[in-house]
Each structure stands twice: as structure tokens, then as C-alpha cells.
Amino acid sequence: MDQGTVREFIRPSVEDPTSEWQPGDAWLAGGTFLFSTPLPDMRRLIDLTTLGWPSLEVSDRGLRIAATCRVVELYDFDPPAEWTAGPFLREAVDSFLAGFKIWNTATVGGNICTSLPASPMTTMGAALDATLEIWGPEGARRTMSVPDFILSNHVNALKPGELLRAIDIPLESLMRRYSYQRFTLTKHGRSSEFLVGTSDPRKRDLMLTITAATSRPFVLRFAVMPSAAELHDAITSAVSDPDYFDDPNGSPAHRKHMTYYLAEVIRTDLAGEAS
Numbered sequence: 679m680d681q682g683t684v685r686e687f688i689r690p691s692v693e694d695p696t697s698e699w700q701p702g703d704a705w706l707a708g709g710t711f712l713f714s715t716p717l718p719d720m721r722r723l724i725d726l727t728t729l730g731w732p733s734l735e736v737s738d739r740g741l742r743i744a745a746t747c748r749v750v751e752l753y754d755f756d757p758p759a760e761w762t763a764g765p766f767l768r769e770a771v772d773s774f775l776a777g778f779k780i781w782n783t784a785t786v787g788g789n790i791c792t793s794l795p796a797s798p799m800t801t802m803g804a805a806l807d808a809t810l811e812i813w814g815p816e817g818a819r820r821t822m823s824v825p826d827f828i829l830s831n832h833v834n835a836l837k838p839g840e841l842l843r844a845i846d847i848p849l850e851s852l853m854r855r856y857s858y859q860r861f862t863l864t865k866h867g868r869s870s871e872f873l874v875g876t877s878d879p880r881k882r883d884l885m886l887t888i889t890a891a892t893s894r895p896f897v898l899r900f901a902v903m904p905s906a907a908e909l910h911d912a913i914t915s916a917v918s919d920p921d922y923f924d925d926p927n928g929s930p931a932h933r934k935h936m937t938y939y940l941a942e943v944i945r946t947d948l949a950g951e952a953s
């Protein structure tokens with residue numbers, strides 16, 4: 679849709695893209711959210727796609743995903759064979775409810791910054807323990823974890839003038855075993871619940887990430903694989919009833935019930951137990 683209040687379209691400086699930011703500006707990535715709903719306070723668009731950030735960089739530290747990497751590029755990425763969790767990058771993109779226009783244009787950073795409970799790139803980043811690199815005015819730099827970044831439905835921790843530069847996934851996360859469960863009300867529907875477990879095969883620990891069911895991601899860490907009762911109690915301690923999200927894709931009661939159920943399926947899978 680047209681955004682009739684927008685008067686200027688800006689190409690930012692590569693050295694300091696935040697230098698020109700002023701109230702009324704919006705960072706433009708794929709534009710699939712920005713052009714999908716009226717945003718009457720928006721006056722200028724600052725185009726991040728002209729900055730030339732390399733989309734995907736593999737190193738011995740892991741994978742750096744530029745915020746401007748399109749989700750289709752992540753889908754097409756062929757991860758090193760030794761990355762046990764490498765296939766999850768594509769599987770997370772696969773859970774994106776979107777037609778081909780969105781699919782080919784939306785970016786990883788735009789998805790995280792839209793900050794919907796069902797944002798699959800948020801799920802991917804949280805489950806793989808990613809660090810978000812944030813750039814602010816006058817060269818300010820800071821990093822955050824995904825669960826700290828997403829505050830609630832459509833709300834994140836970016837301050838005025840800040841942008842998301844990159845999503846860094848550590849090699850350690852990419853070497854972990856993983857198991858995930860996703861529930862949708864309809865076959866190609868938006869996620870009502872999207873839970874991911876990862877485990878280091880040597881330590882036999884567990885990291886469980888709960889998304890879509892809740893307004894923001896929750897990550898539970900266990901030094902050793904918990905029992906069913908320990909997992910149940912940990913979820914009860916971490917996630918309270920108001921944390922469960924409420925929208926047409928699922929009531930809080932449904933989401934709560936499914937969270938416990940899917941978490942246990944993941945636990946038995948990673949523990950090698952028969953469910």
C-alpha cells in the first residue's frame with residue numbers, strides 16, 4: 679500500500695548509516711511490513727539495502743547474518759556439513775507464513791525487528807543463542823541476546839536512531855543437536871507455538887526455546903537433561919499465565935497446554951527416550 683505521509687527516501691552513508699536519523703524516520707529493509715499497514719507517523723524512509731553488507735559470512739567463530747540478508751538467501755544457504763544444526767536455518771525460514779513476494783523480499787533483520795511472536799527469524803536467533811549487533815548514532819555499538827531484544831508483541835529494545843546490523847550465531851550452537859515442534863491451526867498458517875530444543879552431545883545438556891506461544895521468547899537452560907517433571911516445573915517457574923499470547927491463532931490456554939506438551943516431545947527426542 680502507499681504511505682502518503684512519506685516525503686523523503688534516503689540512501690544512508692555506508693560509514694555511519696545512523697548519522698541522518700531523525701524522528702519520523704523508518705529503516706527500510708524488505709518493506710513487506712512497512713508497506714502492509716498504515717503508519718501515519720512515518721515521514722522518511724532510510725534504505726538499508728544499499729549498504730552492501732555481505733549477507734552471510736562463515737568463519738571459525740560461526741555464522742554472521744547481515745540484518746539485510748533476505749530470508750530467501752538464508753533458505754538457499756548450504757551450511758558446512760559438520761554443522762549439526764545447519765539444516766535448522768532453512769527449516770526456520772520454511773515456517774514463514776508468506777507468499778513468494780514476501781519470501782523473496784523480507785529480510786532476516788526486518789523479521790526480527792518487526793518483533794511478532796511468530797517471527798521465525800526470532801525463533802531461529804533465540805534457539806541458536808545468537809548475539810545481535812546494534813548500531814546507534816555517533817558510532818555507538820552494543821550487543822544483545824534475542825530474548826533480551828524482544829520485549830513483547832511488536833515491541834523491541836531498539837532506541838530511537840538505532841538499527842540492527844547483524845545476527846551472529848556462535849559455532850558452538852551450530853554444532854549442537856536440535857529438535858523442534860511447531861503447531862499451526864491451519865496447514866500453512868502462522869505459528870501458534872514454535873519450540874526448539876538443542877543439546878551438546880558431550881554434555882547432554884538442554885536449551886529449550888519457547889516462541890510464538892508467548893509474547894516474547896523464553897529460553898530455559900539445563901546443565902544436564904532434565905526429567906519430565908523437572909522440565910514441567912521449570913516452564914511453570916519461567917513462564918507465567920499472562921506471558922502466553924492471545925490472538926486468533928490460539929488462546930493463552932491452548933498455547934500453555936501445547937507448550938508443556940511440545941516441550942516434553944522435544945525433551946524425549948533429545949534424551950533419546952521413547953515418548
Ligand SMILES: Cc1cc2nc3c(=O)[nH]c(=O)nc-3n(C[C@H](O)[C@H](O)[C@H](O)COP(=O)(O)OP(=O)(O)OC[C@H]3O[C@@H](n4cnc5c(N)ncnc54)[C@H](O)[C@@H]3O)c2cc1C
Pocket residue numbers: 704705706707708709710711712713714726745746773774775776777780783784785786787788789790791792794796797798836840841842843868
Ligand atoms: C502477507 C504477509 C504475511 C506475513 N507473514 C509473516 C509471518 O508469518 N511471520 C512474521 O513474523 N511476519 C510476517 N509478516 C510481516 C513481515 O512481512 C515480516 O515480518 C518480514 O520479515 C519483515 O521484513 P522486512 O525486511 O520486509 O522488513 P520491513 O518491512 O522493511 O521493516 C519491518 C520493521 O523493521 C524495521 N527494520 C527493518 N530492518 C531493520 C534493521 N536492520 N534495524 C532496525 N529496524 C529495522 C523497519 O523500520 C520496520 O519497522 C507478513 C506480512 C505480510 C504482508
